[in-house]
Amino acid sequence: MKKRVLRLVSIWFMVPIGLCWGQKTVSVDRKAWLEDLEFLEQSVAKIFPDFESAPESELFLQELGRLRGDLDSLSRKEIVYGIQKALAFLKDEGCNILPFQEVLETKILPVSLYPFQDGWYICDAKNKALVGQRVLGMDGRSIDDVYEMMMPYLSADNEHYQERLFAVYGILPDLLRSAGVAGPDSGVELQLSGNRNVFIEAGPLSQYTSLNRGLPNDGYFQLKQKNHENENYWLEYVPNSEAMYIQFQQISNNGEGPSFKKFVGFIAEGIKTGKAKKIILDLRYGGGGNGFKLKSFTDMLRDSEQINQDGNLIVLTSRATRGTLLELASILTLNTQAVIIGEPTGEGPNTVGDIKIAQMPNSKINVSVTKVFWLTSWDFDKRTTLEPHVEVEFTSQNFYKNEDPWLEAAMSYVGGRQLSIKDVGLKEKLSGTYNVQGRKITIGVDEGRFKMQMDRKMKSFFELEAGLLDGGEGILETTIHGVNLYYQKDDSDNVELQYLDWMGTKLDIGTK
Numbered sequence: 001m002k003k004r005v006l007r008l009v010s011i012w013f014m015v016p017i018g019l020c021w022g023q024k025t026v027s028v029d030r031k032a033w034l035e036d037l038e039f040l041e042q043s044v045a046k047i048f049p050d051f052e053s054a055p056e057s058e059l060f061l062q063e064l065g066r067l068r069g070d071l072d073s074l075s076r077k078e079i080v081y082g083i084q085k086a087l088a089f090l091k092d093e094g095c096n097i098l099p100f101q102e103v104l105e106t107k108i109l110p111v112s113l114y115p116f117q118d119g120w121y122i123c124d125a126k127n128k129a130l131v132g133q134r135v136l137g138m139d140g141r142s143i144d145d146v147y148e149m150m151m152p153y154l155s156a157d158n159e160h161y162q163e164r165l166f167a168v169y170g171i172l173p174d175l176l177r178s179a180g181v182a183g184p185d186s187g188v189e190l191q192l193s194g195n196r197n198v199f200i201e202a203g204p205l206s207q208y209t210s211l212n213r214g215l216p217n218d219g220y221f222q223l224k225q226k227n228h229e230n231e232n233y234w235l236e237y238v239p240n241s242e243a244m245y246i247q248f249q250q251i252s253n254n255g256e257g258p259s260f261k262k263f264v265g266f267i268a269e270g271i272k273t274g275k276a277k278k279i280i281l282d283l284r285y286g287g288g289g290n291g292f293k294l295k296s297f298t299d300m301l302r303d304s305e306q307i308n309q310d311g312n313l314i315v316l317t318s319r320a321t322r323g324t325l326l327e328l329a330s331i332l333t334l335n336t337q338a339v340i341i342g343e344p345t346g347e348g349p350n351t352v353g354d355i356k357i358a359q360m361p362n363s364k365i366n367v368s369v370t371k372v373f374w375l376t377s378w379d380f381d382k383r384t385t386l387e388p389h390v391e392v393e394f395t396s397q398n399f400y401k402n403e404d405p406w407l408e409a410a411m412s413y414v415g416g417r418q419l420s421i422k423d424v425g426l427k428e429k430l431s432g433t434y435n436v437q438g439r440k441i442t443i444g445v446d447e448g449r450f451k452m453q454m455d456r457k458m459k460s461f462f463e464l465e466a467g468l469l470d471g472g473e474g475i476l477e478t479t480i481h482g483v484n485l486y487y488q489k490d491d492s493d494n495v496e497l498q499y500l501d502w503m504g505t506k507l508d509i510g511t512k
Contacts, residue, residue, distance in 0.1 A: 030071050032362035033079060037064055040083065040367060043358040048090060049373040059089040080104065080365065081153060081178035087367070088155040091384075092352045093165070093322070094370035096155045099172065100205045103364050107202035109171035109188055112211040115163045116396045119143075123399065124211040130198065132400060137191035138176070139183035146170065149179045158384040160319040161346030173202050216394075216404030217247065218285050230255075232289070233263055237275070243411065244276035251289030251324045264297045271304055279307050280410045281332075282316045284342065287323030291374065291461055294328055302335045302465060311415020313338045316406045317388060322346035323353055327461050329386055330376035334464040337417070337479050341409050342392050344385040349377040375462045378437060378502065389481060419467040419479070421450055426476075429495040430487065435510040436500055443468070443485075443497075452478060452485065 028036070041064055045051045063086035067079065074082065080097060087095045100106050110126035113135060120135045120143050138146045147166055154162040154169060169175055173185055183189065187201040216222070219229045221236045228234040228247070232254050235246045246267065253259050258266065270276035279301065307313050315329050315338050322345060330349040332338040354372040359365070377383075390413065392405045421427060431444040441454045449467060456463035464480065471477030476485040482503040489495050500507040 028076070028363045033071055034068060036360035036362050036365075037068055037083075039360055040064070040358070043367070044087075044090075044095070044369055047356050047358070047369040047371045048095070049352055049371065054090075056090050060086050063089055077174050078178050080363075081175050083365075083367070084155075084175075085153050088153055090155065091157055092370050093156045093161060093346070094353060094355045094368055096368055098357075098366045098368055099169070101366050103366075106172060106174065106205070108168075108205060108208045109173075109200045109202050110207040110211065111171060111190075111200060112208070112213055113167045113171065114213070114215070114399070115167065116399065117393045118395050118397075121396045121399070123213060125200075126203075126207055126211070127200075130192075130200075132396075133196075134193040134396070135190055136193060138170070139181050139189050140191075141181060146176070146181055149181060150175070153179060157322075157347045157351070158344070160344045160385055161322065164319045164346065171202075171208075215284070215399070216402075216406065217245075217282065219247075219249070221245065222402060222404065231257075232286075233260065235263075235267065235270075238280070238407075238411065241411070242275065242277040243280055244270050244278070245280045245282065245407070247282040247285075248325055248328070249286035251291065251293050251328070260293050261296070264300065267297070268300050271300075271307055274306075277306055278312045278314070280314045280316065280407070281328075281338075282406075283321050283325040283329055284316050284318035284406065285320060287321065287325045287346075289324040291324045291327045294324070294331065294461075298328070298331050298335060301332065301338075308336045309415065310337045310417040311339065311413055314410040314413060315340050316410060317342040317345050317386065318406075319343050319346050321386075322351070326351060326386070327374060327376050331461055331463070333386065334376070334462075334466065334480055337415075337467070339390065339413060339415065340386060340388040341390045341413065342388050342406050343394075344387050346385070348382070348384040349386060350375050350379065350381055350383075375460055377462060378505075378507075380505065381502075383503075417469075417479075419449065419469045421468065421476075422470055425493075426487075426495060430476075430497060432511065434497065436507050441500075441509075 051057050067082040067086060084097045111122050111130065112124040113120055114123050122130045122133045122135060125131055135143055137143050150166055150170055151162060153175060154165045156162045156165055173188055176188065177185065187199055189197055189199045191197055220227050223239055224236055226236060232250050232252050233248050235244055238245055251260065301307055301313060313336055315332055317329055317340055321329060326345050326347045329340065329345065333340065351374050352370040353374055354370065355368045356371045358367045358369055360367065390409055392409055394405055398405055427445055427450050434441045439454055441452060443452050451465055451467050453465045454463055466478035466480045468476045468478055471484055474487055478484060484501045486498045486501060487495055488498055497509045499509055
């Protein structure tokens, strides 16, 4: 199988590689470092959304304060990664020191690791004899110990994306040494299964990016052996089925071929003609692009009577699902009967995105800071991930056999939930416009569907349109998992809404 070349910087760090290169190492004294740290503090406070009220900001400032106090005892590289550690307190992967800018002279091991269900394995390596080996430890420490030592440096919303980051940051000798993992600067000794140790010398980024990650169907459709490398979006039909498989890498126009708008038109045509009766939407890779391009696509899926049914719209997620693709997954969970299959996502429904680069004046080191807060849920929703409705296990054997358990689970999933209300009088009695958290929510029948609906605001992605069905006495379930409406009947058969349960948070309901 032809595997996809790993696009490290554009996928994991969401920054064009050109931004990572600057002048070579600059000599910086203590006074200059203090100036750089002051510049960094002011830049983050100015750029990062709601910095003053964010609970993470105090931890960031405290860590910068400790770094200032320790400057005299730290090497240049320890200062650099001390800054990375401070940025990690902001708990957003967009806040980091861009790791492969020339001024840092970063070297990386030429091995590609992945955290499978059964352990960390080498997917590819400059030394091909290492491919397929399980990694048990680094420089005399277990892989779990090394991961724990590295966690404070991994800028992420949750532990799922931290694992993805460790696959890269964990093979940077400079960072390992700064985190306290003792060993030479030139490389790392890996402890492999079978009591085998091997020393791997670190090299330039080019040796690493030439390796294959080769995860299932990443830019390559195995079932038809079709290559879609470097395409932001593409589709194929699953052989011998009426399932359309769509993969998004990012929501931006392809360099060649149809625009995103025309691509959505192709999908709509496949649904209209009946060729596509099931959509499998693969959001496992990438994450960038323009979220405002999604509206016509999500509306089309929502309004399709064929696709917007339990089992006919499947969304595949992984630990790398974040950014605009995370927004897409979240929007679909609130507006359709989409079933999420895969792994917990790398971000939650309310994300900080859109980066700004700040270059520290003396060291010339580029720092990435996220600048916009995008909501796809209520502002009180603090979830740091979207949990799948059907979880998938991905093992090393799946990988080496070119198996895709996500796609297998999607094709075998059978839905069938029916949107029914036994007490038809409820529809009339509960129909109306309500006030929830200052937002207007409408409940009623539209085109035969009994649903709850809320429009989005300007410059926001948060909207919902959920079907309603019987959930037991006094309860209306919605098609949003974990969201229910509670109502009460009196002796005269009058009905009144009591509250909206949003995944455990009770929201008062008032009439407009």
